[in-house]
Amino acid sequence: MVRNPFHLVEFSPWPLTGSMGAFFLTGGSAGWFHGYSHSVCLVGTGLILVTMVQWWRDVIREGAFQGFHTGGVSEGLRWGMILFITSEVCFFFAFFWAYFHSSLAPTNELGSCWPPVGIEPLNPFEVPLLNTAVLLASGVSVTWAHHCLMEGDWRGSVQGLLCTVLLGVYFTVLQAGEYMEASFMISDSTYGSTFFVATGFHGLHVLIGSAFLIVCLLRANSFQFSSAHHFGFEAAAWYWHFVDVVWLFLYLSIYWWGC
Numbered sequence: 001m002v003r004n005p006f007h008l009v010e011f012s013p014w015p016l017t018g019s020m021g022a023f024f025l026t027g028g029s030a031g032w033f034h035g036y037s038h039s040v041c042l043v044g045t046g047l048i049l050v051t052m053v054q055w056w057r058d059v060i061r062e063g064a065f066q067g068f069h070t071g072g073v074s075e076g077l078r079w080g081m082i083l084f085i086t087s088e089v090c091f092f093f094a095f096f097w098a099y100f101h102s103s104l105a106p107t108n109e110l111g112s113c114w115p116p117v118g119i120e121p122l123n124p125f126e127v128p129l130l131n132t133a134v135l136l137a138s139g140v141s142v143t144w145a146h147h148c149l150m151e152g153d154w155r156g157s158v159q160g161l162l163c164t165v166l167l168g169v170y171f172t173v174l175q176a177g178e179y180m181e182a183s184f185m186i187s188d189s190t191y192g193s194t195f196f197v198a199t200g201f202h203g204l205h206v207l208i209g210s211a212f213l214i215v216c217l218l219r220a221n222s223f224q225f226s227s228a229h230h231f232g233f234e235a236a237a238w239y240w241h242f243v244d245v246v247w248l249f250l251y252l253s254i255y256w257w258g259c
Contacts, residue, residue, distance in 0.1 A: 021047030
């Protein structure tokens, strides 16, 4: 194995397929929204799912079975996850910028008020508040699982991960019900667009984080983590805490302040 300064142990096609999937998904979604076929969007989704499964498989095999995750590789993986979460912060920053740009100085087309005329916002003290409690509880359970793993408590780590996954699924179900009961749609002025895009992408991140945690749960149940070597779980925990923090900002700005 040739040593290189990157966190990839060996040459991999998955960064290329992942970028192609993101391109097809973005372009296909834009075309679908304008009335064209959704086939390109499905191709992009399929490529991303294949990339996720195959890339996770390779990294798990390298770290758990082949012993390739040395100190240098682990450091590269940590920096890669840190930079990825940083890019996600910038991603959501754009949505908050769009929301506050429209809400702090609403135009005449919006009725010079926020929420715009004709929009009945969701009550922040009903399902949104419950979702906030659910995500905060999931942050506690994933931290519990992490500490159990560091102390060598296998049963506690599995139980904590299972609780976190169930809470993530429960959050998704609650948000789906909230969308179905909303009195406005994504096409209802700037409010509908910013609301559904921001909360919808957060919901997508909850789904991705739940999948991440399910993989960690299966690995923990197969004894692939140890108290000193479990970066895969740490990366999932970092990502989940990021999702929790983003939701707190969404709840305070869009649900509570914005109504």
